[in-house]
Amino acid sequence: MRRASALVPILYIVFLMLPIYWLLNMSFKTTNEILGGFSPFPREFTLDNYIAIFTDPTWYNGYIDSLIYVAINTVLSVAVALPAAYAFSRYRFLGDKHLFFWLLTNRMAPPAVFALPFLQLYSAIGLFDTHIAVALAHCLFNIPLAVWILEGFMSGVPREIDETAYIDGYSFPKFFVKIFMPLIASGIGVTAFFCFMFSWVEMLLAKTLTSVEAKPIVAVMTRTASTSGYELGLLAAAGVLTIIPGAIVIWFVRNYIAKGFALGRV
Amino acid sequence: MNKTWNNRAWFMVLPVLLLVAFNAVIPLMTVVNYSVQETFGNNLFFFEGVKWFQEVLRSDRFHASLMRQLLFTFLILAIEIPLGVAIALAMPRSGFWVPVCLVLMALPLLIPWNVVGAMWNIFALPDIGLLGYGLNALGFDYNFTRGPLAAWFTVVLMDVWHWTSLVVLLAYAGLRSIPDAYYQAARIDGASPWAVFWYIQLPKMKRVLTIAVLLRFMDSFMIYTEPFVLTGGGPGNTTTFLSIDLVKAALGEFNLGIAAAMSIIYFLMTLLVCWVFYTAMMRGEDQ
Amino acid sequence: MARIEFDRIRHSYEANPQSDADFALKEISMGWDDGGAYALLGPSGCGKTTLLNIISGLLHPTDGHILFDGADVTRAETQARNIAQVFQFPVIYDTMTVRENLAFPLVNRGVEHSEIARRVEETLRIIDLEDKADRRARGLTADEKQKISLGRGLVRNDVNAILFDEPLTVIDPHMKWVLRSKLKELHQRFAFTMIYVTHDQTEALTFADKVVVMYEGQVVQTGTPDELFLKPRHTFVGYFIGSPGMNVLPCSMDGKTAHVGDQAIKLKHGAPTDAGELALGIRPEFITLTSGRKGLPFTVGRVEDIGRFRIVHGDVAGHKVAAMLAEGAEIPAHPRAVFDPANLNLYADSWLVEPQGVAA
Numbered sequence: 078m079r080r081a082s083a084l085v086p087i088l089y090i091v092f093l094m095l096p097i098y099w100l101l102n103m104s105f106k107t108t109n110e111i112l113g114g115f116s117p118f119p120r121e122f123t124l125d126n127y128i129a130i131f132t133d134p135t136w137y138n139g140y141i142d143s144l145i146y147v148a149i150n151t152v153l154s155v156a157v158a159l160p161a162a163y164a165f166s167r168y169r170f171l172g173d174k175h176l177f178f179w180l181l182t183n184r185m186a187p188p189a190v191f192a193l194p195f196l197q198l199y200s201a202i203g204l205f206d207t208h209i210a211v212a213l214a215h216c217l218f219n220i221p222l223a224v225w226i227l228e229g230f231m232s233g234v235p236r237e238i239d240e241t242a243y244i245d246g247y248s249f250p251k252f253f254v255k256i257f258m259p260l261i262a263s264g265i266g267v268t269a270f271f272c273f274m275f276s277w278v279e280m281l282l283a284k285t286l287t288s289v290e291a292k293p294i295v296a297v298m299t300r301t302a303s304t305s306g307y308e309l310g311l312l313a314a315a316g317v318l319t320i321i322p323g324a325i326v327i328w329f330v331r332n333y334i335a336k337g338f339a340l341g342r343v
Numbered sequence: 344m345n346k347t348w349n350n351r352a353w354f355m356v357l358p359v360l361l362l363v364a365f366n367a368v369i370p371l372m373t374v375v376n377y378s379v380q381e382t383f384g385n386n387l388f389f390f391e392g393v394k395w396f397q398e399v400l401r402s403d404r405f406h407a408s409l410m411r412q413l414l415f416t417f418l419i420l421a422i423e424i425p426l427g428v429a430i431a432l433a434m435p436r437s438g439f440w441v442p443v444c445l446v447l448m449a450l451p452l453l454i455p456w457n458v459v460g461a462m463w464n465i466f467a468l469p470d471i472g473l474l475g476y477g478l479n480a481l482g483f484d485y486n487f488t489r490g491p492l493a494a495w496f497t498v499v500l501m502d503v504w505h506w507t508s509l510v511v512l513l514a515y516a517g518l519r520s521i522p523d524a525y526y527q528a529a530r531i532d533g534a535s536p537w538a539v540f541w542y543i544q545l546p547k548m549k550r551v552l553t554i555a556v557l558l559r560f561m562d563s564f565m566i567y568t569e570p571f572v573l574t575g576g577g578p579g580n581t582t583t584f585l586s587i588d589l590v591k592a593a594l595g596e597f598n599l600g601i602a603a604a605m606s607i608i609y610f611l612m613t614l615l616v617c618w619v620f621y622t623a624m625m626r627g628e629d630q
Numbered sequence: 631m632a633r634i635e636f637d638r639i640r641h642s643y644e645a646n647p648q649s650d651a652d653f654a655l656k657e658i659s660m661g662w663d664d665g666g667a668y669a670l671l672g673p674s675g676c677g678k679t680t681l682l683n684i685i686s687g688l689l690h691p692t693d694g695h696i697l698f699d700g701a702d703v704t705r706a707e708t709q710a711r712n713i714a715q716v717f718q719f720p721v722i723y724d725t726m727t728v729r730e731n732l733a734f735p736l737v738n739r740g741v742e743h744s745e746i747a748r749r750v751e752e753t754l755r756i757i758d759l760e761d762k763a764d765r766r767a768r769g770l771t772a773d774e775k776q777k778i779s780l781g782r783g784l785v786r787n788d789v790n791a792i793l794f795d796e797p798l799t800v801i802d803p804h805m806k807w808v809l810r811s812k813l814k815e816l817h818q819r820f821a822f823t824m825i826y827v828t829h830d831q832t833e834a835l836t837f838a839d840k841v842v843v844m845y846e847g848q849v850v851q852t853g854t855p856d857e858l859f860l861k862p863r864h865t866f867v868g869y870f871i872g873s874p875g876m877n878v879l880p881c882s883m884d885g886k887t888a889h890v891g892d893q894a895i896k897l898k899h900g901a902p903t904d905a906g907e908l909a910l911g912i913r914p915e916f917i918t919l920t921s922g923r924k925g926l927p928f929t930v931g932r933v934e935d936i937g938r939f940r941i942v943h944g945d946v947a948g949h950k951v952a953a954m955l956a957e958g959a960e961i962p963a964h965p966r967a968v969f970d971p972a973n974l975n976l977y978a979d980s981w982l983v984e985p986q987g988v989a990a
Contacts, residue, residue, distance in 0.1 A: 086444055093508070161358070164355035165356075171350055190589065197373060213366065220362060278453065331445060530688065531715050532734055542723045
């Protein structure tokens, strides 16, 4: 019985790894071998696809551009969400519940609805094709999420701590930075993780809001897929490289994953 | 928890409010604007009232993509939620392998969505993909670019691959928060494993499962990138979900009025469902 | 109902215990009489909960055997042992009503419907929750929830023992008293074996016929409250029970004379020559302060007035000593401490030296 149930997660993980393995497999094959037919592992093992990516500025700039707007977005989202989440977790104020729901609705809004208006909006204010534009646009869904997660973690900190700090003569900003933020450090980590994740994986808005200067890797990949036809090996190698940043980030937060995914509110 | 009434808290919310409003309110107004006007180019617009709304609501195309969307979301929830819970239940509660399992399971969640589409494209190709080649070798006539059923199978399997882990992680977090004493009491009361699941584990997971259903509903309802990259909405229109249809209308055909009206209807639908969930959840929390 | 016996029980949470320190429970052999009310007393982490879980079968001991009425149940599962247990934090089934909660153990055991209804009614009456029988259990207060936990044990008429693991931890102080008297009343009425874990000595002493004191994975003494008070077998018992605890004065022996510092005290018996580190134990209650010539010079420090008693903290030959005086008693100007010889105990390596121990 125990043995049998241990098989379930193992089988599931095998299922998860199969497509990733196949992508890796393809990325080490030559175009000839790929077009030649089915083979379960690369027969003519090659690193050409990776070399092509690291020597072509359009490719590697795509990664750099993506990392830049993801970083801006993560820092911005967490920074503005912190005080807001504190307000929601500690105070009642005029319209608080409506405001909270309104924020959440933006997490629920389909990006497809916003693609065209965003294009016009950011063109009108001259931010089209900049990192800032994508970073700001991703705030639409990342800020509500950040507020939601942080509020959960903050509500878990007893109010007495705030009061004690005030009695001890801490000013609000000093209390917030020196005492409160260390207490919810894991919450902040989890929030940053989520912001990173959703900004990194989003493509529709990132692609719509950029053309040359700030073209993210995800957009470069679609271009390759559509213009140069069947460069599957190159596409696979690019795909493998997009998995790596996520894998690194996840390894850092592995001990918080279980709690973080419950948004601190279990 | 008793919160103090303090309207100055608004100042703390203000940066969030401004940023989100900039991103949400202005574009939404643009959409509303388009949805009631007609344009013939040259930036000339004419007020058209609810014409576009009527057109969208009457069009077979919208009905078809809405039905496909509902079917897809239903399938996703019906498969991923029970599967995710089952996997979470089978996970060990502690030990060296737990973080390793969690990291491996979370991996699909951090892969860019178009890469997920591309990966599954490569994985499912009938001639060189492991899945496609394997199914054909087993005697199935499988080609997701030709057969609607094969396309649906692939899109659903891809989403299960991509998102079940989210349900697993949420459910697992819920399970881990149950104190040992509950399991011990159940053993003393002679409860069967089924009774333990039904009377202890499921009630304690209610909160996280609500979040899981809510997130999976929202995200599957607005799915765009993965099926777009995998099938492009085809064969024919058989995997054209609402978002794909919407982007086709707006950026492909530049049918601004139709696209805008569709957007608003679409948005209101998600909003309605989420509001129902939200109130249910908040009520649960007040108890 | 059954007599429970431990035969050299040891338990370690580690897979391969090497030394004594790896054992959460060091070798224990003892018996629990049928129908007895036992309190299991000791500081946090001394192995109380481990011992409890071994009785209920939630844990299987690393070594040794546990017998119920002579039958070996060491490997038997919880269900087979007919034990009920109430935990520190109330465990209730959230989605069920109070009535369904109480019926649950019976339903699981396939008891007949009419029988379940009858016994649940009876139990509801016993735990005073008749008026809330059809309420959802999750909305109740902590003490009501704890009563439901208890009720799930009482509803089964086959229980060998009911175990309590610090059940009053989360209960309001005024409700603690009510629940405690309720438990005592139920025990007298139904005569089930009751083992009650606590780290609160008042709770243990008011409750139990027999108190089992545990310290670092060992049972250091089992006895009536009086025995624990008058003849602590281990300095820990003397220190842990009583307030303030027993005074312990390191000493050396010369025949039947104990030397504390430069003072000599005549004892009724001596200690074996290889006895290890020796100490005298005397409770504050058995020290009198006199102005006479007898006794040991006592330097007065802090004095506490606690209602009916005065506690005088002071110093005898460089060791801290507390004495308990009656309310309003005068402290002489140059006091000497006189120890009541009948209640003066000698300890070797923290264990009591019995008079017959010398003979042997």
